[in-house]
Amino acid sequence: MGRHFCRYISDTKLIGMCLLLGTATMLPTESSAETLAQALSAAYNTNPTLAAERAQLRATDEGVSQAVSDWRPTAELTSDYKNSWSNTKGGTSLVGNNHTKTVDAGAKVTQNIYKGGRTTSGIRQAEANVGAGRSKLLNVEQKVFVEAIGAFLQVIRDIEVVDLRVNDEQRLARQHESVQARFELGDLTRTDVAQSKASLSKSKAARRQAEGELEVSRANYERIIGMPAGGLETPAVATDLPKTLDQAIEITVQNNPSVTNAVFAQQSAKEGIEQAEGTFLPTVNMSGTADRLWLRERSRSRTNSATFSVGLSVPLDTSGVLQSKLRQAHQSSSQARLQYEAARNEAIEATIKAWENYFTAEAKIQPLEDQVEASTIAYEGSKLEEEVGNRTIFEVLEEKQKLIQAHVELVDANRVYRLAAYELMSAMGVLTAENLGLAVDKYDPNDHYDDVSDRWMGLGTKWRGKTKEANDV
Structure with missing residues (x-):
């Protein structure tokens, strides 16, 4: 067994590093702000789902040791x-x-x-199972990263929305005081005062809802990443993705862990046929x-x-048991082959969907920025028109709500746009700590495999008792 479980084409590592490392140079932030790379590193080191899958892989490694023992x-x-x-x-x-x-x-x-070649085929089957386990670990790693990135961007989004809502409430409070004063001077009507108060109350409710959503996002962030969310640095927009959809699909077929898992499962099923034939x-x-x-x-x-x-x-006559097991092994192999085709098709579909989602999200940004600009002009113009009597207070408040809503939609679109890039990377199978260039002590599955795969006695030199992950968690 060796490094052949993880196969990456030459461009994939560059893709991830450009996406993450670009944050430090493209966006000026406070020195205390936490970057996306730091958040992903924390999730990589502390997420219990990821640690549990590593433990499962170490258990799968023991299948090779057990298969090799048949030679002894x-x-x-x-x-x-x-x-x-x-x-x-x-x-x-x-x-x-x-x-x-x-x-x-x-x-x-x-x-x-x-014994009919069953030992040799058993070893190969156990090794294929390890390969499938490693692919599954990469799949879990990617899912954790997508969740972590989503949580990171959601907190940023909710903070921005809270800021918008707080500023809107403060502005409406000042405006309501002004409307009340003008009413007392006889310049405005009681209806104007009521409309202003209603807008202020609506703004307060929106602000409270935004604050509640932020607290939920912070709790989700801490669950996934393993620490509270502090000041977060907005990551740069991804630019170094594949140039064409065909390139993205090519990367997917080679690297998507669901596809590689199905490849190893197919190999394991073929060895199951060898095992069954050996019983004769x-x-x-x-x-x-x-x-x-x-x-x-x-x-x-x-x-x-x-x-x-x-x-x-x-064996001469086993009442048909061996023949039945051989037929069963052939059917299992057919199932594995069909599951590979299904996994490949699903991975390609996911990549196409992620590709379209990314460029659809990108296409929304400029129109929404134009909408914010237009809404700003409309709001400022309505205020001037209200001062000369061409607009009512209600119409000014309406324009302000349109402006706030345009800002919220733009904030949402930016979150979706950034997340879509990483979802595309995940679909291609390159959203891993190795490809992203995270500054962490990378988990090497070969360490445990090499320690136990040919071991006769003992619990191993590196994993005796509690594992590193168990201690960390």
Whole structure:
């Protein structure tokens, strides 16, 4: 087993690093602001879902060690103590009385010589299962990162919306005071005052709702990333994605972990056929025993014995069980092949969908920016017109609400736009710590695999007792 489980084409690492590292140069922020890369690093190190999947992979590694053990001899010690009495009577008299104590100790070593190739295919099947497990781990890693990025961007969005709502409430409060004063001077009507108060009350409710949504987002952020959200730096807009959809699909077919998982599952199923076919072939075992028997009588005799044997067994009639298992293995292989096709098609579909979502989100930004600009002009103009009597207070308030709503829609669109880029990376299978260039101690699945795959005895040198992840969590 080796590094061939994770295959990346040459451009994928550059894609991720440009997306993340670009944040520091493109957006000026406070020195204390937390970057997206830092948040993803925290999630990578502390997320319990990711840590649990790593533990599951380490358990899968043990399947290789168990399969390799079929090449090795087995040894056992046996011991037996027996204390027996017997007597013989002839008529009314006792003619014989025996009391025997025996101690028997021995050792037996058994070595399999041949069992139809099942050991070799079993090892290959276990290795394929490890490959599938590694692909699954990458899939979980990507899902955690998508959740983390979504939580990060949602907190930023909600903070911006709260700021908009707070500013709107403060402005409406000042405006309401002005309207009240003008009403007292006879310049405005009671209806104007009521409309102003209604707008202020609506703004307060919107501000409270925005604050509640922010608290929910912060809680979700802490659950996924493992620490509270502080000041967050808005990440740069992604620009270094594949140039064409065909390139994105090519990357997907090679790297999407659901596809690679299905490839390894297909290999495992094929080895299952080899395993089933091997049950029809002979099994040859070689064994040797050494035994010593102590007879605890007056003579205290001792008998030593040793045997060596080679056994051959050939299945003849198993009531159809072996044939059924072989048919079952072939059907499982067919299932795995079809599941690969399904996984490949689903991955391509997800990439196409993510691609279209990204460019659709990108296309919305400029119109929404134009809408904000137009709404700003309309609002400022309505205020001037109200001062000369061409507009009512209600119309000014309406224009202001349109402006606030335009700002909120633009904030939402920016969140969707940034998130869509990372969802596209996830669909392609390149949203990993390695490709993103995160400054973390990367989890290397080979460490545990190399430690246990050929181990005869012991719990391993690196994973004895509590694991690193268990300690961290």
